[in-house]
Amino acid sequence: MKPWGAQSEVGKIEKIMVKRAEDAYGSQEVLDSCWRDLGYTERVNYSKAMDEYDAFLSVIKSHVPEVFCLPSQEGTGPDSMYARDSCMVTDKGYVLFNMGKPQRRTEATEAGRLFDSIGLPRLGAIEGEGTMEAGDMAWLDESTLAVGISYRTNPEGVRQLRDLAAGNFEVLDYPIPHWNGPEECLHLMSFISPVDHKAAVVYSRQMPVTFRQELLHRGYNLIEVPDQEYDTMACNVLALEPGLVLMIEGNPITKGRLQEAGMEVLEFPGTEICWKGGGGPTCLTRPLLRK
Numbered sequence: 001m002k003p004w005g006a007q008s009e010v011g012k013i014e015k016i017m018v019k020r021a022e023d024a025y026g027s028q029e030v031l032d033s034c035w036r037d038l039g040y041t042e043r044v045n046y047s048k049a050m051d052e053y054d055a056f057l058s059v060i061k062s063h064v065p066e067v068f069c070l071p072s073q074e075g076t077g078p079d080s081m082y083a084r085d086s087c088m089v090t091d092k093g094y095v096l097f098n099m100g101k102p103q104r105r106t107e108a109t110e111a112g113r114l115f116d117s118i119g120l121p122r123l124g125a126i127e128g129e130g131t132m133e134a135g136d137m138a139w140l141d142e143s144t145l146a147v148g149i150s151y152r153t154n155p156e157g158v159r160q161l162r163d164l165a166a167g168n169f170e171v172l173d174y175p176i177p178h179w180n181g182p183e184e185c186l187h188l189m190s191f192i193s194p195v196d197h198k199a200a201v202v203y204s205r206q207m208p209v210t211f212r213q214e215l216l217h218r219g220y221n222l223i224e225v226p227d228q229e230y231d232t233m234a235c236n237v238l239a240l241e242p243g244l245v246l247m248i249e250g251n252p253i254t255k256g257r258l259q260e261a262g263m264e265v266l267e268f269p270g271t272e273i274c275w276k277g278g279g280g281p282t283c284l285t286r287p288l289l290r291k
């Protein structure tokens with residue numbers, strides 16, 4: 001088996017990187033001083049967040065053989081808990097991103113340091129005028145990556161990624177809608193989470209038509225999130241393996257639709273660590289190896 005590489009959103013996760021809430025948040029005082037500036041919807045309760053994160057991490061640890069935790073680090077803030085976003089791991093090595101949100105610019109360096117220490121090879125980085133965040137990307141199959149052009153990911157970032165992808169995978173790009181503007185985070189993965197090789201949870205009303213058509217053309221079963229579960233992040237679902245998924249509690253309609261489609265659904269409470277900060281289980285995790 002290859003040692004690294006996650007050119008899939010659904011293959012069984014063998015190795016993963018996370019950043020624990022305590023290491024990202026630091027303390028209640030840190031949260032109090034920055035949650036507004038970061039665009040969180042409400043003040044995060046530190047101790048409640050710890051309990052939620054414990055529940056989340058225990059699911060991850062019981063399903064993923066190797067879990068690597070980013071250390072606490074001066075210079076990164078609460079958003080660094082969303083470990084998915086600063087990088088990607090291809091079959092040819094890791095790529096670090098120049099994140100579009102200014103408060104998150106230092107996160108990629110920290111991820112790179114961890115990758116170097118565990119022997120993961122480096123493929124390259126998005127830099128200069130290029131911006132990119134991994135919330136704006138989803139693998140449709142192991143050689144096709146869909147990337148959103150958003151307030152966080154720009155055309156120059158996509159151009160650089162295409163250079164790095166040459167001979168390995170194809171990059172399809174799609175425009176992301178303005179929605180509630182640049183202060184709020186709207187990524188490609190805000191409206192899609194692949195849950196099996198040919199199935200995805202989607203919020204179609206936000207989808208670029210050509211992206212939705214591409215999925216249908218590929219034979220995807222689209223499992224729709226209803227309007228009333230959009231804000232509670234029913235669309236953010238992590239596949240631990242094909243058909244075994246982890247989602248945030250409080251989305252019964254989407255949960256039922258996933259089960260009807262034959263998925264096994266696990267849940268964790270995400271009031272503090274997900275809803276308030278705008279990141280769900282896909283954002284909380286950076287798979288390093290998927291089978």
Ligand SMILES: NC(=[NH2+])NCCC[C@H](N)C(=O)O
Nearest residue numbers: 082135185187277278279283
């Ligand atoms: N992949 C994601 N959707 N990540 C969510 C990131 C949320 C975080 N508060 C931000 O604005 O960056």
